[in-house]
Amino acid sequence: MKSGWLMGVLALALVLGACTSKEAEKPVSEGKPSENYPSGDLAPLDKREKVFIAEDGAASGAGFYIAKEKGYFEDYNIEVEFAQFANSDDMLPALAAGEVDIAGGVSTASFFNAISQGIDVKIIADKGHNVPGKSYFTFVVGNHMVDVIKDYPDFKGKKIAISSYNSIDEYIFEQMLAHAGLTKDDVELVLMSDFGSMLGAIDAGTIDAALSIEPLIAQGVDKGFHVRFGDATDYAPESQIALVLGSPDFMMKEQDVSLRFMAAYLKGVRDYNDAFIKGIGKDEVIDIMTKHTALKDPALWEKVNVTGLDPDGKMFIDDIKKQYDAYKANGAIRGEIDFDKAIDTSMTEKAIKEIGAYERD
Template sequence: MEGTSNLAGGGAAAPAPGRGGPGTAPPVEGGARRAVRGHRRRGRVLPGLAAVLAVALLVAACGTAGSSGGGGPAGTPAGAADGGGAGGGSGTGATGDCSQRPGLAGVPPLPREVTVKIAEDGAPSGAGFYIATEKGYFRDLCIKPEFVSFESSAYMLPALAADQVQVAGGVLSVGLWNAIESGLELRIIATKGENVPGRSYFNLTVAADQADAIKDYADLKGKRIAITAEASLDEQFVDLALQHAGLTRGDVQYVIIRSFGDMNAALANGAVDVAMHIEPLITQAEEQGILKRFGDAGRDYAPGFQIAEVLASPQFVADKELSQRFMLAYVKALRDYNDAFIRRDEAKMADIIPIMTKYTALKDPALWKKVYVPGLNPDGRLNVESLKAQLEWYRARGYFTGQIDLDQVIDLSLVDYAVQVLGPYDAGR
């Protein structure tokens, strides 16, 4: 596309989609293949569906859904197995007497332990899963979380629809919308990432040597701006920033750098002037003198923008005995996270930071006190209006041409239940 160039590692040409690069579509294999309904001809998955499933979910602190460390090979869920949940529904084989478990917030545990497979990649925005695991909230309700690994979302999404995996962390990308529109039945059930106004973790940055020249959004005109892909959340955010300044796409040059990890090098060596970037790489590079944080997305031009979400299989959501308890533990954990990182409670930080260093790639406890962390609504709620606006943005640019009834995809009944049990979060306590 005109006005766009490709860089890999800040200099080399990035591989073209479909030729061994990020857009290459691996086959849908195993039991996951059964989840693709109404899109088969003569025993094969239609190429169009394979292509849309291959569109990667944004790899941010939100993470690529389901690429967690330590799991099955080539997109197979680690330890994948069929089996019934609490009432013969979702989840894998119920085992072990739970009569001595304490339950949580007055809700008794399941009668027998149920394993719930979670596709999560160690992203900071997966904090709710990690904290609920380490603090014993899942265990107290007789839920055994199992984190699983996938080679790509092309494997994860069909596995989730087939209930081989019950829960996944994902990003609201055009790939997700295309997969749903093409026949995969998935549910969006809770938040998993948004910017905190004034402390946005997904934000524009400028090269240190450009900081004096780029002081206002209007100064973006004529600049080279790095994004990981077109038709992405990156592009949406930059587009909103340009609109904020009265600019258009034609006023800037997009440079495609496939990995956030390569953007610091591109900023340092002058390959780009600006990058749509992510924590903790922003803080690390700022301390190294490579870049400066530019404005604030959550405050200036994308307030309330929903970045990531918790996905679930329809079978899991329908098994209320299991899914309501899972969400209760998840929301309880989100409140611990908010106490620590948003309210800045020192005692809570001391409790939660070791959990985050255990599960994520950011191992420096001191850095956790500096980085701008993902916002995670303490009641688990997501911004439905933001989802609608994102769909319209993709449609307006021709990236998405299908029709999705969001009322059939979004199910907030589980977070409603959790808040009913726990009460609304009191941020001022």
């Protein structure tokens, strides 16, 4: 009997201990910010952690900038530091080696080739897509052509500039041609690696149209160099332009950190959507964007078509695969990619479970 009584006490103690342990580990505070849970959802890390982000001041990094300035990273006891690289060829090996934790990437054949050849990085969330009717990455037509090019088939025989081959630029260009019922042989393709140089060329009439990007599109319209033509979502409605990339070590070995990092990032993206879609807190967000990006004129932020950033981090995964297939068809891909391994949305999905899905209008 003594033995039975003692076993019962021990069992009860184990149950109570387990409950106490679970309660101690539970990283939620019923959605209410407090001194211990300033975020209102996940507990801050016990030890301060630094996360290195490869970001060059692109507008698509809005989620990082806003989360930093509004203290969302700080709420989780995370310090972020931005690291700049001369080009993505340098960035990817550093990311794979864990020298940086998070980076922004753009779809190119060289990006996919790096993954196929063993550079292990994870594609984890959206970092840029066109918003229907308000594309930030789309075609412009020179003022000398506004009465000539009125519909997509009118691009036939015209000089059209893009910034790079075997990239998202050429992919969108090819989507436009297919929509117009044209082929590359029907137009004169001009390679101009600098978007800024397209402004002078289109004003001088040495090119007729260009696949340009904000804020240069809005600046060119203001200066009378060109006009926006149609919208990229007319023919490429779900193009994944930019990607959030994570290092394998950061994603797999530091899940307490990466989960909180992603929650903070998505909160920043949501403030961005609130500002530019709902008009909530817009002045504050524009101040943050002028601080961190090359677009320093607050008035111009009212005129640009801003980068689309999904508030739940969702990507157009089918389009990522279509881009890869397009580069492969052009002979630019030298290996195979297992997209089930390369694309890892698990941490983004876990973060959404903690902070809740975004309330869309």
